[in-house]
Amino acid sequence: TNITITEGGFLAFIVRGNISIVDTVGYATPVVNPDKVTQANVSGIYIANGQFATLATAGAPDRQLIISGTVAAGSFTLNRNLEGNNNAPGEMFIYRPDLWTFAPAELKEIDVVWTEVAP
Numbered sequence: 001t002n003i004t005i006t007e008g009g010f011l012a013f014i015v016r017g018n019i020s021i022v023d024t025v026g027y028a029t030p031v032v033n034p035d036k037v038t039q040a041n042v043s044g045i046y047i048a049n050g051q052f053a054t055l056a057t058a059g060a061p062d063r064q065l066i067i068s069g070t071v072a073a074g075s076f077t078l079n080r081n082l083e084g085n086n087n088a089p090g091e092m093f094i095y096r097p098d099l100w101t102f103a104p105a106e107l108k109e110i111d112v113v114w115t116e117v118a119p
Helices: 097-101
Strands: 012-015 019-021 041-053 065-078 091-096
Touching: 012 019, 041 097, 065 097
Parallel strands: 012 041, 019 041, 041 065, 065 091
Antiparallel strands: none
């Protein structure tokens, strides 16, 4: 099942560790120009201090994964291979600034402490 967020909605996962997307998530027939809201397989804000990985199917063409939102991680491992399909990427990331617009205020604040340093 896809994780979709309609305009005006918000969803975030902030995790200690890794985030992995299993190989069964995605389109068997690749999409070239997807709609960022209705055709994304995974939508939202995903932040991990570990690895963000897309898992692949061994010995078969992979499913195209479309992610809309923001993904931040310590490292990325993108494994999808559409095997000869040059019209669409195996993983497609679409930025959705509207998700940050509706984020809770606590996620949009940065705590900065200014202190005077003696010369």
